[in-house]
Amino acid sequence: LGMIRQLRTDFADNRLELWYQPQLSLITGKVIGAEALLRWRTAEGKFISPAVFIPLAEYSGLIVEIGDWVINQACKQIKVLEQQKFDHVGISVNVSIPQFKRDNFVDSIIQATINHDVKPSKLELEITENILMDEPQVVIDALVKLKAEGISIALDDFGTGYSSMSYLQQLPLDRLKVDRSFITGIAEPGQSLIADTIINLGKQMNLKVIAEGIEEEEQQAHLIAQGCDEVQGFFYAKPMPADEFLTFLRNNK
Ligand code: G
Ligand code: G
Ligand code: NA
Ligand code: MN
Numbered sequence: 001l002g003m004i005r006q007l008r009t010d011f012a013d014n015r016l017e018l019w020y021q022p023q024l025s026l027i028t029g030k031v032i033g034a035e036a037l038l039r040w041r042t043a044e045g046k047f048i049s050p051a052v053f054i055p056l057a058e059y060s061g062l063i064v065e066i067g068d069w070v071i072n073q074a075c076k077q078i079k080v081l082e083q084q085k086f087d088h089v090g091i092s093v094n095v096s097i098p099q100f101k102r103d104n105f106v107d108s109i110i111q112a113t114i115n116h117d118v119k120p121s122k123l124e125l126e127i128t129e130n131i132l133m134d135e136p137q138v139v140i141d142a143l144v145k146l147k148a149e150g151i152s153i154a155l156d157d158f159g160t161g162y163s164s165m166s167y168l169q170q171l172p173l174d175r176l177k178v179d180r181s182f183i184t185g186i187a188e189p190g191q192s193l194i195a196d197t198i199i200n201l202g203k204q205m206n207l208k209v210i211a212e213g214i215e216e217e218e219q220q221a222h223l224i225a226q227g228c229d230e231v232q233g234f235f236y237a238k239p240m241p242a243d244e245f246l247t248f249l250r251n252n253k
Contacts, residue, residue: 003053003056004056004059004060004062006042007040007053007056007057007060007062008060008062010040010042010043011062011065011066011069013043015040015041015042015043016038016039016040016041016066016069017038017039017040017041017241018036018037018038018039018070018073018074018077018242019036019037019038019039019239019240019241019242020034020035020036020037020077020091020239020240020241020242020245021034021035021037021232021237021238021239021240022034022232022236022237022245022248022249022252023035023092023210023230023231023232024230024231024232024236025229025230026220026223026224026228026229026230026231027229029252030252031086031089031248031249031252032088032089032090032230033089033090033091033092033124034089034090034091034092034245035091035092035093035094035126035232035239036070036073036074036077036091036092036093036094037050037094037239038050038053038054038066038070039239040053054096057096058096058097058098061098063096063098063099064098064099064102067095067096067098067099068108068112070093070094071093071108071109071112071123072112072115072116074091074093074123075091075112075113075115075116075118075123076116077091077242078090078091078116078118078119078122078123079116079117079118080242080246081246081249082118084246084249086249089122089249090121090122090123090124090152091122091123091124092124092125092126092152092154093123093124093125093126094126094156095125095126095127095131096131097130097131097134097135100131100134100135100138100139100142101135101138105142106142106145106146106149109123109125109146109151110146110149110151113151119150120149120150120151120152121150121151121152122152123151123152124151124152124153124154124174124175125143125146125151125152125153125154126154126155126156126177127139127143127153127154127155127156127171128155128156128157128161129155129157129158129160129161129162129163129167130161130162130163132161132163132167132171133161133162133163136167140167140170140171143171143172144172146172147172152174152175153171153172153173153174153175154173154174154175154176154177154210155168155171155173155175155176155177156177156179157177157179158176158177158178158179158198159178159179159182159194159198160179160181168205173205173207174207174208175202175207175208175209175210175230176198176201176202176205176207176208176209176210177210177211177212178195178198178199178209178210178211178212178228179212179213180212180213180233181213182194182195182198183195183211183212183213183214183219183223183233184213184215186219186222186223187216187218187219187221187222192222192226195211195223195226196226199211199223199226199227199228200226203227208229208230209228209229209230210228210229210230210231210232211223211228211230211231211232211233212232212233213232213233213234214231214232214233214234214235214236215233215234215235216235217235219233219235220235
Protein backbone atom coordinates (compact mmCIF):
# COMPACT_ATOMS: atom_id res chain seq x y z
CA LEU A 1 0.00 0.00 0.00
CA GLY A 2 2.90 2.31 0.69
CA MET A 3 4.03 1.68 -2.83
CA ILE A 4 0.64 2.61 -4.32
CA ARG A 5 0.72 5.90 -2.40
CA GLN A 6 4.24 6.54 -3.66
CA LEU A 7 3.18 5.76 -7.23
CA ARG A 8 0.28 8.20 -6.99
CA THR A 9 2.56 10.96 -5.66
CA ASP A 10 5.32 10.28 -8.15
CA PHE A 11 2.85 10.17 -11.05
CA ALA A 12 1.56 13.60 -9.95
CA ASP A 13 5.19 14.79 -9.73
CA ASN A 14 5.88 13.69 -13.32
CA ARG A 15 8.18 10.84 -12.37
CA LEU A 16 6.73 8.44 -14.91
CA GLU A 17 8.49 8.40 -18.26
CA LEU A 18 7.51 6.84 -21.54
CA TRP A 19 10.37 5.01 -23.23
CA TYR A 20 10.40 3.62 -26.75
CA GLN A 21 11.64 0.31 -28.12
CA PRO A 22 12.21 0.42 -31.90
CA GLN A 23 10.39 -1.98 -34.22
CA LEU A 24 12.03 -2.72 -37.56
CA SER A 25 10.98 -4.11 -40.92
CA LEU A 26 12.85 -7.34 -41.70
CA ILE A 27 12.59 -6.48 -45.39
CA THR A 28 14.06 -2.97 -45.34
CA GLY A 29 15.90 -2.95 -42.00
CA LYS A 30 14.26 0.39 -41.28
CA VAL A 31 12.44 1.45 -38.14
CA ILE A 32 8.68 1.31 -38.72
CA GLY A 33 7.55 2.12 -35.20
CA ALA A 34 8.14 1.72 -31.48
CA GLU A 35 6.46 0.15 -28.48
CA ALA A 36 5.95 2.71 -25.71
CA LEU A 37 6.94 1.30 -22.31
CA LEU A 38 6.47 3.02 -18.96
CA ARG A 39 9.39 3.67 -16.63
CA TRP A 40 9.07 4.90 -13.03
CA ARG A 41 12.06 6.88 -11.82
CA THR A 42 11.81 7.54 -8.08
CA ALA A 43 13.10 10.70 -6.40
CA GLU A 44 16.16 8.66 -5.34
CA GLY A 45 16.84 7.95 -9.02
CA LYS A 46 15.92 4.28 -8.73
CA PHE A 47 13.93 2.64 -11.55
CA ILE A 48 10.96 0.48 -10.61
CA SER A 49 9.92 -2.05 -13.25
CA PRO A 50 6.48 -1.82 -14.84
CA ALA A 51 6.19 -5.55 -14.15
CA VAL A 52 6.03 -4.47 -10.48
CA PHE A 53 4.00 -1.25 -10.61
CA ILE A 54 1.52 -1.92 -13.44
CA PRO A 55 -0.27 -4.59 -11.34
CA LEU A 56 -0.45 -2.07 -8.46
CA ALA A 57 -1.76 0.63 -10.79
CA GLU A 58 -4.39 -1.80 -12.07
CA TYR A 59 -5.41 -2.91 -8.60
CA SER A 60 -5.71 0.67 -7.33
CA GLY A 61 -7.47 2.00 -10.43
CA LEU A 62 -4.67 4.50 -10.97
CA ILE A 63 -4.00 2.82 -14.33
CA VAL A 64 -6.94 4.74 -15.83
CA GLU A 65 -5.23 8.10 -15.26
CA ILE A 66 -1.79 6.73 -16.07
CA GLY A 67 -3.18 5.12 -19.23
CA ASP A 68 -4.64 8.47 -20.32
CA TRP A 69 -1.27 10.08 -19.79
CA VAL A 70 0.46 7.31 -21.78
CA ILE A 71 -1.92 7.71 -24.73
CA ASN A 72 -1.52 11.49 -24.79
CA GLN A 73 2.23 11.24 -24.41
CA ALA A 74 2.37 8.73 -27.30
CA CYS A 75 0.28 11.05 -29.51
CA LYS A 76 2.58 13.95 -28.64
CA GLN A 77 5.54 11.80 -29.65
CA ILE A 78 3.88 10.80 -32.94
CA LYS A 79 3.53 14.52 -33.71
CA VAL A 80 7.20 15.15 -32.88
CA LEU A 81 8.21 12.29 -35.20
CA GLU A 82 6.07 13.77 -37.96
CA GLN A 83 7.65 17.19 -37.50
CA GLN A 84 11.10 15.56 -37.73
CA LYS A 85 9.98 13.98 -41.03
CA PHE A 86 9.67 10.45 -39.65
CA ASP A 87 6.16 10.29 -41.09
CA HIS A 88 6.03 6.52 -41.41
CA VAL A 89 6.82 5.77 -37.73
CA GLY A 90 3.92 4.73 -35.49
CA ILE A 91 3.72 4.19 -31.73
CA SER A 92 2.15 1.20 -29.93
CA VAL A 93 0.85 1.48 -26.39
CA ASN A 94 -0.14 -1.26 -23.96
CA VAL A 95 -3.58 -1.02 -22.43
CA SER A 96 -5.08 -2.64 -19.33
CA ILE A 97 -8.50 -4.05 -18.49
CA PRO A 98 -9.65 -1.16 -16.20
CA GLN A 99 -9.15 1.28 -19.09
CA PHE A 100 -11.71 -0.62 -21.16
CA LYS A 101 -14.19 -0.63 -18.31
CA ARG A 102 -14.23 3.12 -17.77
CA ASP A 103 -16.78 5.29 -19.55
CA ASN A 104 -15.69 6.96 -22.76
CA PHE A 105 -12.55 4.88 -23.30
CA VAL A 106 -13.09 4.93 -27.07
CA ASP A 107 -13.82 8.68 -27.11
CA SER A 108 -10.83 9.48 -24.93
CA ILE A 109 -8.52 7.83 -27.46
CA ILE A 110 -10.12 9.44 -30.50
CA GLN A 111 -10.00 12.79 -28.69
CA ALA A 112 -6.28 12.36 -27.95
CA THR A 113 -5.51 11.87 -31.66
CA ILE A 114 -7.62 14.94 -32.49
CA ASN A 115 -6.06 17.11 -29.76
CA HIS A 116 -2.56 16.26 -30.91
CA ASP A 117 -3.50 16.36 -34.60
CA VAL A 118 -2.17 12.89 -35.44
CA LYS A 119 -3.39 10.32 -37.92
CA PRO A 120 -5.28 7.66 -35.89
CA SER A 121 -3.60 4.77 -37.72
CA LYS A 122 -0.23 5.82 -36.30
CA LEU A 123 -1.45 5.00 -32.80
CA GLU A 124 -1.63 1.27 -32.10
CA LEU A 125 -3.21 -0.36 -29.07
CA GLU A 126 -1.61 -3.59 -27.84
CA ILE A 127 -4.23 -5.94 -26.45
CA THR A 128 -3.37 -9.17 -24.65
CA GLU A 129 -5.53 -12.27 -24.84
CA ASN A 130 -6.20 -11.93 -21.12
CA ILE A 131 -7.73 -8.48 -21.62
CA LEU A 132 -9.98 -9.99 -24.22
CA MET A 133 -11.07 -12.87 -22.01
CA ASP A 134 -11.99 -10.66 -19.06
CA GLU A 135 -15.04 -9.29 -20.88
CA PRO A 136 -14.90 -10.36 -24.51
CA GLN A 137 -17.93 -8.43 -25.78
CA VAL A 138 -17.02 -5.15 -24.06
CA VAL A 139 -13.50 -5.36 -25.46
CA ILE A 140 -14.53 -6.45 -28.96
CA ASP A 141 -17.16 -3.67 -29.21
CA ALA A 142 -14.62 -1.04 -28.14
CA LEU A 143 -12.00 -2.34 -30.56
CA VAL A 144 -14.44 -2.40 -33.48
CA LYS A 145 -15.32 1.26 -32.80
CA LEU A 146 -11.66 2.23 -32.48
CA LYS A 147 -10.80 0.42 -35.70
CA ALA A 148 -13.66 2.20 -37.49
CA GLU A 149 -11.98 5.47 -36.46
CA GLY A 150 -8.69 4.29 -37.90
CA ILE A 151 -6.81 3.30 -34.72
CA SER A 152 -4.48 0.29 -35.22
CA ILE A 153 -4.82 -2.83 -33.08
CA ALA A 154 -2.22 -5.49 -32.23
CA LEU A 155 -2.67 -8.75 -30.35
CA ASP A 156 0.22 -8.89 -27.87
CA ASP A 157 1.94 -11.92 -26.31
CA PHE A 158 0.01 -14.08 -28.75
CA GLY A 159 -0.19 -17.75 -27.78
CA THR A 160 0.52 -17.27 -24.07
CA GLY A 161 -2.93 -16.26 -22.80
CA TYR A 162 -6.26 -17.89 -22.22
CA SER A 163 -8.22 -16.72 -25.24
CA SER A 164 -9.98 -19.00 -27.63
CA MET A 165 -8.93 -19.10 -31.26
CA SER A 166 -12.51 -18.27 -32.19
CA TYR A 167 -12.03 -14.67 -31.01
CA LEU A 168 -9.22 -14.18 -33.46
CA GLN A 169 -11.73 -13.80 -36.28
CA GLN A 170 -13.90 -11.33 -34.38
CA LEU A 171 -11.10 -8.92 -33.59
CA PRO A 172 -10.31 -6.05 -35.97
CA LEU A 173 -6.58 -6.73 -35.88
CA ASP A 174 -3.72 -5.19 -37.83
CA ARG A 175 -0.83 -7.07 -36.27
CA LEU A 176 -0.02 -10.24 -34.40
CA LYS A 177 2.87 -10.07 -31.93
CA VAL A 178 4.66 -13.38 -31.46
CA ASP A 179 5.58 -13.66 -27.79
CA ARG A 180 9.23 -13.69 -26.79
CA SER A 181 8.85 -17.14 -25.19
CA PHE A 182 8.32 -18.64 -28.67
CA ILE A 183 11.28 -16.78 -30.15
CA THR A 184 13.94 -17.72 -27.56
CA GLY A 185 14.65 -21.19 -28.97
CA ILE A 186 13.84 -20.74 -32.66
CA ALA A 187 17.42 -21.11 -33.84
CA GLU A 188 17.61 -24.55 -32.15
CA PRO A 189 16.54 -27.65 -34.09
CA GLY A 190 12.93 -28.63 -33.46
CA GLN A 191 12.12 -25.59 -31.32
CA SER A 192 10.58 -23.25 -33.87
CA LEU A 193 7.29 -25.02 -34.58
CA ILE A 194 5.04 -22.69 -32.58
CA ALA A 195 6.66 -19.48 -33.83
CA ASP A 196 6.54 -20.76 -37.42
CA THR A 197 2.89 -21.70 -37.07
CA ILE A 198 1.93 -18.31 -35.61
CA ILE A 199 3.77 -16.51 -38.42
CA ASN A 200 1.93 -18.65 -40.95
CA LEU A 201 -1.42 -18.08 -39.23
CA GLY A 202 -0.89 -14.32 -39.29
CA LYS A 203 0.01 -14.37 -42.97
CA GLN A 204 -3.06 -16.46 -43.80
CA MET A 205 -5.19 -13.92 -41.94
CA ASN A 206 -3.59 -11.03 -43.82
CA LEU A 207 -2.11 -9.58 -40.64
CA LYS A 208 1.33 -8.13 -40.20
CA VAL A 209 3.40 -10.38 -37.93
CA ILE A 210 5.94 -8.89 -35.53
CA ALA A 211 8.26 -11.09 -33.46
CA GLU A 212 9.27 -9.89 -29.99
CA GLY A 213 12.42 -10.56 -28.00
CA ILE A 214 14.99 -11.13 -30.74
CA GLU A 215 18.41 -11.24 -29.06
CA GLU A 216 20.59 -13.07 -31.61
CA GLU A 217 21.41 -12.93 -35.28
CA GLU A 218 20.47 -16.63 -35.70
CA GLN A 219 16.93 -15.88 -34.54
CA GLN A 220 16.70 -13.06 -37.06
CA ALA A 221 17.90 -15.38 -39.84
CA HIS A 222 15.22 -17.91 -38.98
CA LEU A 223 12.50 -15.23 -38.95
CA ILE A 224 13.61 -13.90 -42.35
CA ALA A 225 13.46 -17.44 -43.76
CA GLN A 226 9.93 -17.84 -42.37
CA GLY A 227 8.75 -14.56 -43.92
CA CYS A 228 8.09 -12.75 -40.64
CA ASP A 229 7.45 -9.07 -41.41
CA GLU A 230 8.77 -7.15 -38.43
CA VAL A 231 10.95 -7.47 -35.33
CA GLN A 232 11.54 -5.95 -31.91
CA GLY A 233 14.20 -7.00 -29.42
CA PHE A 234 17.46 -6.28 -27.62
CA PHE A 235 19.38 -7.44 -30.74
CA TYR A 236 18.23 -4.18 -32.37
CA ALA A 237 17.66 -1.88 -29.41
CA LYS A 238 16.46 -1.77 -25.84
CA PRO A 239 13.68 0.60 -24.78
CA MET A 240 15.10 4.16 -24.64
CA PRO A 241 14.00 7.71 -23.77
CA ALA A 242 12.30 9.81 -26.48
CA ASP A 243 15.38 11.87 -27.39
CA GLU A 244 17.50 8.73 -27.83
CA PHE A 245 14.80 7.23 -30.02
CA LEU A 246 15.04 10.27 -32.31
CA THR A 247 18.82 9.82 -32.51
CA PHE A 248 18.30 6.12 -33.26
CA LEU A 249 15.96 7.08 -36.11
CA ARG A 250 18.44 9.58 -37.54
CA ASN A 251 21.16 6.90 -37.57
CA ASN A 252 18.82 4.38 -39.20
CA LYS A 253 18.22 6.43 -42.38
O1 G B 1 9.39 -2.69 -20.31
P1 G B 1 9.22 -4.00 -19.55
O2 G B 1 9.58 -5.23 -20.33
O3 G B 1 9.92 -4.01 -18.23
O4 G B 1 7.64 -4.08 -19.24
C1 G B 1 7.11 -5.03 -18.39
C2 G B 1 5.63 -5.15 -18.60
O5 G B 1 4.94 -3.90 -18.32
C3 G B 1 5.25 -5.53 -20.02
O6 G B 1 4.36 -6.64 -19.96
C4 G B 1 4.53 -4.34 -20.55
O7 G B 1 3.48 -4.71 -21.43
C5 G B 1 3.99 -3.65 -19.30
N1 G B 1 3.85 -2.22 -19.57
C6 G B 1 4.81 -1.33 -19.87
N2 G B 1 4.31 -0.11 -20.11
C7 G B 1 2.96 -0.22 -19.97
C8 G B 1 1.86 0.70 -20.11
O8 G B 1 1.99 1.87 -20.46
N3 G B 1 0.61 0.21 -19.85
C9 G B 1 0.39 -1.08 -19.49
N4 G B 1 -0.86 -1.46 -19.25
N5 G B 1 1.39 -1.98 -19.37
C10 G B 1 2.67 -1.56 -19.61
O1 G C 1 4.48 -7.94 -22.27
P1 G C 1 5.08 -7.08 -23.32
O2 G C 1 5.22 -7.79 -24.63
O3 G C 1 4.42 -5.76 -23.50
O4 G C 1 6.54 -6.80 -22.81
C1 G C 1 7.48 -6.07 -23.50
C2 G C 1 8.71 -6.18 -22.64
O5 G C 1 9.68 -7.06 -23.22
C3 G C 1 9.37 -4.85 -22.43
O6 G C 1 9.43 -4.62 -21.07
C4 G C 1 10.76 -5.00 -22.99
O7 G C 1 11.72 -4.39 -22.15
C5 G C 1 10.96 -6.53 -22.99
N1 G C 1 11.82 -6.93 -24.10
C6 G C 1 11.83 -6.42 -25.34
N2 G C 1 12.76 -7.00 -26.11
C7 G C 1 13.37 -7.93 -25.33
C8 G C 1 14.44 -8.85 -25.56
O8 G C 1 15.00 -8.96 -26.65
N3 G C 1 14.79 -9.65 -24.52
C9 G C 1 14.19 -9.56 -23.30
N4 G C 1 14.63 -10.37 -22.33
N5 G C 1 13.17 -8.70 -23.05
C10 G C 1 12.77 -7.89 -24.04
NA1 NA D 1 2.77 -5.08 -24.70
MN1 MN E 1 4.42 -6.30 -25.99
